[in-house]
Amino acid sequence: MKFAAGITTALLAIGTASAFAPQSFAAKASSSLNIATEPVYTFTKSEEIFAEAQELMPGGVSSPVRAFKSVGGNPVVFDRVKGAYAWDVDGNKYIDFVGTWGPAILGHADDDVLEAVTKTMAKGTSFGAPCPLENELAKAVIAAVPSVEMVRFTNSGTEACMGMIRLVRAFTGREKVIKFEGCYHGHADSFLVQAGSGVATLGLPDSPGVPASATKATYCAEYNNLDSVKAIFDENKDEIAAIILEPVVGNSGFIKPDKEFLEGLRKLSEENGALLVFDEVMTGFRVAYGGAQEYFGITPDVTTMGKVIGGGLPVGAYGGRREIMEMVAPAGPMYQAGTLSGNPLAMTAGIETLKKLSQPGVYAELERKSQKLVDGIIAAGKKYGHSITGGTAGGMFGWFFNEAPVTNFAEASKSDSEKFGKWHRMMLERGVYLAPSMYEAGFMSMAHTDEDIENTIAIADEVLSKL
Numbered sequence: 001m002k003f004a005a006g007i008t009t010a011l012l013a014i015g016t017a018s019a020f021a022p023q024s025f026a027a028k029a030s031s032s033l034n035i036a037t038e039p040v041y042t043f044t045k046s047e048e049i050f051a052e053a054q055e056l057m058p059g060g061v062s063s064p065v066r067a068f069k070s071v072g073g074n075p076v077v078f079d080r081v082k083g084a085y086a087w088d089v090d091g092n093k094y095i096d097f098v099g100t101w102g103p104a105i106l107g108h109a110d111d112d113v114l115e116a117v118t119k120t121m122a123k124g125t126s127f128g129a130p131c132p133l134e135n136e137l138a139k140a141v142i143a144a145v146p147s148v149e150m151v152r153f154t155n156s157g158t159e160a161c162m163g164m165i166r167l168v169r170a171f172t173g174r175e176k177v178i179k180f181e182g183c184y185h186g187h188a189d190s191f192l193v194q195a196g197s198g199v200a201t202l203g204l205p206d207s208p209g210v211p212a213s214a215t216k217a218t219y220c221a222e223y224n225n226l227d228s229v230k231a232i233f234d235e236n237k238d239e240i241a242a243i244i245l246e247p248v249v250g251n252s253g254f255i256k257p258d259k260e261f262l263e264g265l266r267k268l269s270e271e272n273g274a275l276l277v278f279d280e281v282m283t284g285f286r287v288a289y290g291g292a293q294e295y296f297g298i299t300p301d302v303t304t305m306g307k308v309i310g311g312g313l314p315v316g317a318y319g320g321r322r323e324i325m326e327m328v329a330p331a332g333p334m335y336q337a338g339t340l341s342g343n344p345l346a347m348t349a350g351i352e353t354l355k356k357l358s359q360p361g362v363y364a365e366l367e368r369k370s371q372k373l374v375d376g377i378i379a380a381g382k383k384y385g386h387s388i389t390g391g392t393a394g395g396m397f398g399w400f401f402n403e404a405p406v407t408n409f410a411e412a413s414k415s416d417s418e419k420f421g422k423w424h425r426m427m428l429e430r431g432v433y434l435a436p437s438m439y440e441a442g443f444m445s446m447a448h449t450d451e452d453i454e455n456t457i458a459i460a461d462e463v464l465s466k467l
């Protein structure tokens with residue numbers, strides 16, 4: 001396994017030759033390497049495979065942000081993952097804070113999840129018919145998430161959000177919805193308005209191919225700004241079906257809401273006969289077991305979920321009060337369906353993941369580790385005179401190269417993107433895998449050890465001293 005020379009100094013600095021360090025640690029540590037400028041990771045195989053991929057798939061990827069467009073350079077091509085770590089095809093090992101974009105909250109390829117999925121697989125991979133595993137996961141989700149009395153499973157967060165928007169329109173008999181700048185709700189047409197994440201990463205204001213008619217009923221407000229929401233209600237009396245938001249934003253980088261903002265949205269939606277929707281595809285079972293609604297103590301009418309509830313397999317879900325969910329076919333007239341929805345493998349991975357997450361102390365520990373990491377990175381940044389700010393919620397976190405705390409997308413986009421690009425590459429070359437865009441959050445898992453976090457901070461210290 002190749003290993004970044006930089007990390008050896010980092011480890012020496014904190015006096016921990018961890019399990020993460022290579023066998024050759026002592027030899028490298030005793031040599032006088034110019035560690036700052038000569039990280040030892042090389043990416044020959046990644047480069048070859050990605051070059052071929054670009055001929056085969058648009059941009060060489062199956063989802064845009066993976067292509068590293070906003071940070072420069074090519075992506076590394078993964079070979080395998082386990083626990084808190086990922087290995088690329090060149091044999092480089094990384095401490096991974098992307099966690100397949102959120103699902104890997106137990107750590108990658110958790111043994112118990114793998115065992116349960118293997119057992120289920122022996123019975124078949126898809127039934128296309130009711131199975132008891134759906135009931136089991138549904139019961140776990142309903143028990144955990146305050147707003148959910150009934151749930152519909154889908155195969156992705158995007159599908160869940162597509163079902164959700166149709167549902168809020170069907171239930172209220174209204175078409176217009178309010179979303180927020182920089183919030184992402186999957187790639188369905190009506191949500192691709194100032195949608196943060198991949199769209200912002202690629203500098204696309206909106207996507208071509210989205211008909212104007214699909215977004216004309218989508219109104220955009222500013223996050224953490226209640227007045228901007230009130231103004232839309234005032235101009236569209238009795239016409240708004242729902243306010244839809246990420247209750248902690250992870251698609252403009254990491255942005256936390258003011259509690260008063262969430263309380264205000266709850267009140268405004270009630271006063272105006274609109275539904276309040278928390279898109280918890282990212283935050284569900286991530287910031288707390290019951291999601292952001294438990295974390296902040298504010299219950300929406302409808303919730304979308306994904307990522308963690310699939311335990312690394314493709315699952316999404318939307319749920320809410322019984323009277324709302326009974327609009328969904330075949331209980332009601334609102335149509336939404338899926339060949340592979342509720343498939344036994346994905347249900348099993350979700351059930352096993354939730355079982356482990358429901359143990360006492362899990363979220364306090366995730367928050368402690370996230371806080372430790374963010375505090376360490378911010379302290380290191382400030383030590384070398386960088387403007388840096390950040391925050392955490394449960395197992396989700398982030399930082400910006402920005403003067404002031406970030407409360408909305410406009411402020412996030414003023415962060416130093418050039419510095420972020422260099423930071424990202426230097427961390428990567430030294431064995432830390434961070435999301436390749438400043439418009440993404442980071443994810444902590446139960447598998448990350450204090451040593452992983454201390455090593456990451458030590459590596460960051462070295463990188464920040466040279467940025």
Ligand SMILES: Cc1ncc(COP(=O)(O)O)c(C=O)c1O
Nearest residue numbers: 156157158184185186279281282
């Ligand atoms: C808040 C939110 N909603 C919806 C989605 C779409 O989910 P998926 O990528 O599973 O389609 C995402 C994906 O990152 C998300 O973060």
